[in-house]
Amino acid sequence: MTRRISQPLRIGKVTVGGHAPVAVQSMTKTDTRDAAVTIDQIKQLEDCGCEIVRVAVPDSEAAESLAHIRRGVSLPLIADIHFDHRLALAALRSGADALRLNPGNMGDREQIATVVAAAREREAPIRIGVNAGSLPAGFCPEVGLAERMVNMALDQIKLMESLDFGLIKVSLKAFDVPTTVQAYQMIADRIPYPLHLGITEAGLPRTGVVRSAVGIGILLHQGIGDTIRVSLSAHPCEEVFVAYEILKSLGLRQRGPTLVSCPSCGRAEVDIIALAEAVSRELDNMSKPIKVAIMGCVVNGPGEARDADVGIACGKGKGAIFKKGEIVRTVDERDFLEALVAEAREVD
Amino acid sequence: MTRRISQPLRIGKVTVGGHAPVAVQSMTKTDTRDAAVTIDQIKQLEDCGCEIVRVAVPDSEAAESLAHIRRGVSLPLIADIHFDHRLALAALRSGADALRLNPGNMGDREQIATVVAAAREREAPIRIGVNAGSLPAGFCPEVGLAERMVNMALDQIKLMESLDFGLIKVSLKAFDVPTTVQAYQMIADRIPYPLHLGITEAGLPRTGVVRSAVGIGILLHQGIGDTIRVSLSAHPCEEVFVAYEILKSLGLRQRGPTLVSCPSCGRAEVDIIALAEAVSRELDNMSKPIKVAIMGCVVNGPGEARDADVGIACGKGKGAIFKKGEIVRTVDERDFLEALVAEAREVD
Numbered sequence: 001m002t003r004r005i006s007q008p009l010r011i012g013k014v015t016v017g018g019h020a021p022v023a024v025q026s027m028t029k030t031d032t033r034d035a036a037v038t039i040d041q042i043k044q045l046e047d048c049g050c051e052i053v054r055v056a057v058p059d060s061e062a063a064e065s066l067a068h069i070r071r072g073v074s075l076p077l078i079a080d081i082h083f084d085h086r087l088a089l090a091a092l093r094s095g096a097d098a099l100r101l102n103p104g105n106m107g108d109r110e111q112i113a114t115v116v117a118a119a120r121e122r123e124a125p126i127r128i129g130v131n132a133g134s135l136p137a138g139f140c141p142e143v144g145l146a147e148r149m150v151n152m153a154l155d156q157i158k159l160m161e162s163l164d165f166g167l168i169k170v171s172l173k174a175f176d177v178p179t180t181v182q183a184y185q186m187i188a189d190r191i192p193y194p195l196h197l198g199i200t201e202a203g204l205p206r207t208g209v210v211r212s213a214v215g216i217g218i219l220l221h222q223g224i225g226d227t228i229r230v231s232l233s234a235h236p237c238e239e240v241f242v243a244y245e246i247l248k249s250l251g252l253r254q255r256g257p258t259l260v261s262c263p264s265c266g267r268a269e270v271d272i273i274a275l276a277e278a279v280s281r282e283l284d285n286m287s288k289p290i291k292v293a294i295m296g297c298v299v300n301g302p303g304e305a306r307d308a309d310v311g312i313a314c315g316k317g318k319g320a321i322f323k324k325g326e327i328v329r330t331v332d333e334r335d336f337l338e339a340l341v342a343e344a345r346e347v348d
Numbered sequence: 349m350t351r352r353i354s355q356p357l358r359i360g361k362v363t364v365g366g367h368a369p370v371a372v373q374s375m376t377k378t379d380t381r382d383a384a385v386t387i388d389q390i391k392q393l394e395d396c397g398c399e400i401v402r403v404a405v406p407d408s409e410a411a412e413s414l415a416h417i418r419r420g421v422s423l424p425l426i427a428d429i430h431f432d433h434r435l436a437l438a439a440l441r442s443g444a445d446a447l448r449l450n451p452g453n454m455g456d457r458e459q460i461a462t463v464v465a466a467a468r469e470r471e472a473p474i475r476i477g478v479n480a481g482s483l484p485a486g487f488c489p490e491v492g493l494a495e496r497m498v499n500m501a502l503d504q505i506k507l508m509e510s511l512d513f514g515l516i517k518v519s520l521k522a523f524d525v526p527t528t529v530q531a532y533q534m535i536a537d538r539i540p541y542p543l544h545l546g547i548t549e550a551g552l553p554r555t556g557v558v559r560s561a562v563g564i565g566i567l568l569h570q571g572i573g574d575t576i577r578v579s580l581s582a583h584p585c586e587e588v589f590v591a592y593e594i595l596k597s598l599g600l601r602q603r604g605p606t607l608v609s610c611p612s613c614g615r616a617e618v619d620i621i622a623l624a625e626a627v628s629r630e631l632d633n634m635s636k637p638i639k640v641a642i643m644g645c646v647v648n649g650p651g652e653a654r655d656a657d658v659g660i661a662c663g664k665g666k667g668a669i670f671k672k673g674e675i676v677r678t679v680d681e682r683d684f685l686e687a688l689v690a691e692a693r694e695v696d
Contacts, residue, residue: 025612029616030614031614040580040638056613058556058611058614058615058645080613080615102647132648132655133643133648133649133652134648134651135651136447150648175608177597177598178569200648201643203606203609204621204625205608206593206628207593210557210561210590211597213562214561214569217566218565220571232611233611233620233624234621239611242558246558249525249563250525251526258551258555259555261549261578262548262583263582263584263587264377264581265377265404266376266406266410267404267406267428273552274583275579276551276581277581280554299453299479300479300548302481303482303483307480314588348493
């Protein structure tokens with residue numbers, strides 16, 4: 001897993017690209033014109049670990065509201081702009097830290113030049129955010145979807161480069177995972193800019209989590225990706241949670257406890273699923289990045305429990321509590337939860 | 349995505365490997381000694397699309413119960429054996445279609461020879477199922493975990509090959525995703541046998557789904573993997589659901605409807621999350637592999653709705669219903685759900 005090292009840029013206080021950790025972002029789902037509820041959702045996002053927030057700016061009222069929102073929150077804000085370049089200018093005036101422009105619906109050279117000039121003045125990066133669902137109908141009909149997305153991005157990149165603007169970030173999102181992966185792979189070696197990863201319109205959590213994890217996971221494992229946004233039809237904090245789980249699974253970020261728990265089988269002599277659920281609830285607010293193993297039998301139990309910071313290998317009515325690789329005590333079944341949680345809270 | 353073509357084998361009625369579709373498997377979580385409840389769970393698994401079921405056989409009573417279970421279900425059954433080779437022999441006598449042996453706790457040449465002879469007689473394949481949590485403490489301490497798992501599998505493979513037995517399937521499971529991926533990559537070119545993929549002890553669904561999707565997804569996208577088992581601390585049907593979603597996201601299997609739905613943002617003028625949830629509930633039992641798009645605005649809405657079999661692009665109070673790329677009607681907000689579901693039921 002050799003990481004593609006991109007040309008870093010700053011979005012407010014957060015560095016994206018270069019050697020910076022992969023940044024987690026999400027997007028508000030409130031009406032941007034309602035500054036109070038939008039500020040409230042951004043604060044929820046900050047509390048759950050979101051590092052950059054995007055806000056839709058569909059009209060001038062939303063662009064004006066953005067000024068209030070900007071003053072009310074500390075997270076970096078990206079204004080999401082489609083169709084009308086004047087909204088980009090208004091969003092920058094309202095203090096947006098960066099813009100997302102969709103080249104599929106905004107490509108006029110003069111308009112882009114005006115936006116680029118205003119962005120340069122404020123040192124605000126621009127994401128060229130290509131989306132499979134909004135490619136112009138007649139664009140590059142001779143090539144496949146991945147290449148069409150790449151070509152659309154490259155055209156806009158060339159335009160911005162010709163305006164001597166390099167604070168660029170790029171995304172190439174489709175619903176189809178192999179298409180999305182192919183598009184990012186195609187562009188990765190051709191441009192020096194940071195890449196924002198996502199699987200677009202991935203759906204409700206039950207299915208969208210899988211689709212996002214597969215797509216974003218494949219790319220990150222190839223060393224591609226500087227910031228990620230998981231798109232789910234759900235509260236945005238759920239997107240942030242899943243984003244961190246993807247990054248944790250690849251060892252790219254740490255955040256809170258990681259539970260190793262066996263799936264249970266005909267060999268288990270305790271209700272390992274209920275125990276794992278209870279432990280998870282107890283550790284829900286813990287921020288320490290510790291590994292906790294909850295194992296149902298002697299097959300992998302001692303091995304996994306030993307490998308975790310804290311673990312329990314359960315047998316019939318008794319469990320061995322492990323801490324940093326050593327058995328520290330043996331407890332009765334009624335004490336499994338309490339003992340494991342107590343050790344987890346104590347461990348460094 | 350060029351698939352690694354392995355040497356196919358049959359597990360009961362299911363072909364694993366070669367050009368066969370990636371098979372979905374799970375494992376019962378009932379007490380195997382209780383044949384009635386185990387049969388019931390296997391039937392639930394069959395109903396939700398599971399194709400191969402593994403059953404723990406921790407003692408001779410469980411091995412005897414397996415004979416009753418075998419007569420009560422039609423899905424192929426794999427007996428999961430650890431420590432005691434006599435349980436493998438008993439499971440085969442009870443009609444197990446295949447065995448899973450853990451080389452980490454069963455490696456005696458004479459014992460393996462006895463099991464292999466019985467398996468050959470019944471044409472029952474054996475999975476060499478290596479697990480990071482049950483590697484013997486002193487095994488290959490000079491190399492990393494992935495290579496230790498690979499070496500453990502290769503040793504057992506050589507032993508079985510020396511006994512002229514080739515009905516082999518291999519798994520190399522760890523909790524750590526990069527380790528698991530590395531292990532499968534290392535062995536993929538060195539053996540001709542089918543590979544069973546999984547991330548072991550991945551945990552509760554909320555986190556385990558992500559971990560499994562990332563790990564299994566990376567390997568499948570590299571063309572590696574003939575059968576998969578998602579390990580979750582949850583009902584086994586949840587494992588099967590997630591397995592199919594992983595395969596669907598990579599275009600490797602089809603099963604039921606696929607919902608494309610936007611995450612919603614400050615641009616949406618309808619409650620797209622509630623609509624997506626309602627559509628999902630209505631289509632829950634549909635088996636047709638159709639793509640249904642539920643989109644909140646004009647940015648990607650028409651594009652994604654046009655690309656789906658059935659879709660809706662919502663605007664203020666009105667939505668355009670698409671079918672196979674064409675707008676078929678425009679409906680009022682109160683009719684969004686009914687109209688979309690009706691079209692989805694009708695489409696071929």
